[in-house]
Amino acid sequence: MNTQELVALCNQQFNEKFGENPQKIVLSPGRINIIGEHIDYNHGFVLPAAIDKYICFAISKNDTADCNIISLDLKDEYHFKITDKIEPVSQNWVNYFLGVFNQVQDKIDSGFNIVFSSTVPIGAGLSSSAALECGFLFGLNHFFNLNLNKEQIAKMGQKAEHTFAGVNCGIMDQFASVFGKENHVIFLDCDTLDYQYAPADFGDYTLLLLNTNVKHNLQTSEYNNRRKECEAGIALIQSKYPEVKNFREATMEMVEDLKEEMGDVVYRRSKFVVGEISRIQELVKSLEKNDFENVGKLMTTTHYGLSKDYEVSCEELDFLVDNVLLEEGVLGARVMGGGFGGCTINLLKKTEVENVIEKLSKAYQEKFGIALTPYQVSVSEGTHFYA
Numbered sequence: 258m259n260t261q262e263l264v265a266l267c268n269q270q271f272n273e274k275f276g277e278n279p280q281k282i283v284l285s286p287g288r289i290n291i292i293g294e295h296i297d298y299n300h301g302f303v304l305p306a307a308i309d310k311y312i313c314f315a316i317s318k319n320d321t322a323d324c325n326i327i328s329l330d331l332k333d334e335y336h337f338k339i340t341d342k343i344e345p346v347s348q349n350w351v352n353y354f355l356g357v358f359n360q361v362q363d364k365i366d367s368g369f370n371i372v373f374s375s376t377v378p379i380g381a382g383l384s385s386s387a388a389l390e391c392g393f394l395f396g397l398n399h400f401f402n403l404n405l406n407k408e409q410i411a412k413m414g415q416k417a418e419h420t421f422a423g424v425n426c427g428i429m430d431q432f433a434s435v436f437g438k439e440n441h442v443i444f445l446d447c448d449t450l451d452y453q454y455a456p457a458d459f460g461d462y463t464l465l466l467l468n469t470n471v472k473h474n475l476q477t478s479e480y481n482n483r484r485k486e487c488e489a490g491i492a493l494i495q496s497k498y499p500e501v502k503n504f505r506e507a508t509m510e511m512v513e514d515l516k517e518e519m520g521d522v523v524y525r526r527s528k529f530v531v532g533e534i535s536r537i538q539e540l541v542k543s544l545e546k547n548d549f550e551n552v553g554k555l556m557t558t559t560h561y562g563l564s565k566d567y568e569v570s571c572e573e574l575d576f577l578v579d580n581v582l583l584e585e586g587v588l589g590a591r592v593m594g595g596g597f598g599g600c601t602i603n604l605l606k607k608t609e610v611e612n613v614i615e616k617l618s619k620a621y622q623e624k625f626g627i628a629l630t631p632y633q634v635s636v637s638e639g640t641h642f643y644a
Contacts, residue, residue: 285392287383297427307437356417387430390414437639471598490527553588560591569596
C-alpha cells in the first residue's frame with residue numbers, strides 16, 4: 258500500500274465510523290538507522306533517517322469528553338474520557354497513546370476521534386512505537402495549542418515509552434520520526450541532542466531492508482539488561498578514570514585495561530559501545546566523501562559486534578547477513594533496530610536489488626521455512642500533516 262492509498266483508507270474508515278471527514282491527517286514515519294544501534298542510551302552518536310513507511314492518523318476534535326481511538330490494522334479500539342485517571346492497560350498498543358495523553362491531560366479540554374493505520378511493519382525494528390507516540394502528540398499539539406516544539410515532542414514520546422510501555426529506550430527513534438528530512442540522514446549527538454543533516458544520496462547504491470519476520474518484543478527481550486550491563490561498564494571505567502563522563506570519552510585501551518574486573522559479559526558490551534562510537538564518526542566522514550565501500554565495511558563490522566559482543570542478533574539475522582555478503586554488488590549489511598529479530602539493512606548496487614531479493618528469499622525459505630519480506634525504502638520527511 259502506498260501513502261496515498263493509506264490516507265484514502267483512513268479517510269474512508271473515519272467517515273464510516275464517525276459520519277464526517279477527519280479535520281486533519283497526520284503522517285508519522287518509521288525510521289532506519291545507518292549505524293549506531295544501542296548507542297543512543299550510551300551517550301554516543303547515531304545516524305538515523307525517517308523513511309517513506311508511515312502511521313497515518315485521521316483525527317478530529319469532537320466537542321465531547323469522549324476519546325475514541327480505532328486501530329484498523331489490529332481491528333481493535335479503545336475508548337476513554339478526558340477526565341479518566343490514566344493508567345497502563347492490558348492492550349499493549351493503547352499504552353503508547355495513554356503514555357502520551359497522560360503528560361498533557363490537564364491541557365486537553367475536548368475529546369477526539371482517531372482512526373489509524375500503518376505501513377510501518379510492527380516488530381521489524383523500524384520504530385512503529387515512536388511513530389505512534391510522536392504522530393499522536395503532533396496531532397494533539399495542533400488541536401489543543403500545546404505549543405510544543407519538535408524536541409519536546411520527541412522527548413515526551415520517549416517518556417511515554419518509559420512510563421507506560423515499560424521500555425527504557427533512548428531518544429533516537431522519536432527524534433528521527435520527528436526531525437526526519439527528505440534525502441538526508443541525521444547525525445545526532447544523543448548527549449546534547451545537537452544534530453546536523455548529511456545528504457543521503459547513495460548514487461548507484463541503495464538501501465534494502467530484509468525482514469526476517471521473526472517478531473520481538475523489547476519489553477520481554479534483553480534490551481533493559483543491556484542498559485544495566487553498559488551502566489556497570491561505564492561505572493568501572495569511571496572508578497579508575499574519574500575524568501571520563503561517559504562512553505564517548507572512554508577509549509579501547511581503558512576497556513582492555515579493565516577487562517578482568519569487568520568480567521566477560523560487561524567487557525564485551527563495553528568494547529562494542531566504544532568501538533561503535535568511533536565507527537559512527539568514521540562513517541559520517543565516509544558519507545561526506547561518497548566512500549560507500551567504507552560505509553559498507555563499517556556496517557558489516559557493526560553487525561558482527563552486535564552479534565558477538567552485544568548479543569542482540571539471532572540465527573535468522575546472522576544467516577541473512579552472512580549470505581547477502583556473498584552476493585555481487587553488496588557493500589555491507591547488518592542487523593537494524595533493537596535486535597532479536599526484525600530487519601537487516603543492506604547497502605548494495607541498485608542493479609542487484611532484484612537478484613539479491615530472489616536469492617536470499619529462496620535460501621531463507623529453505624533454511625527456516627519462513628517467507629522473507631523485502632522493503633525498498635526512501636529517506637523521507639519527519640512527522641507532518643498530509644496536505
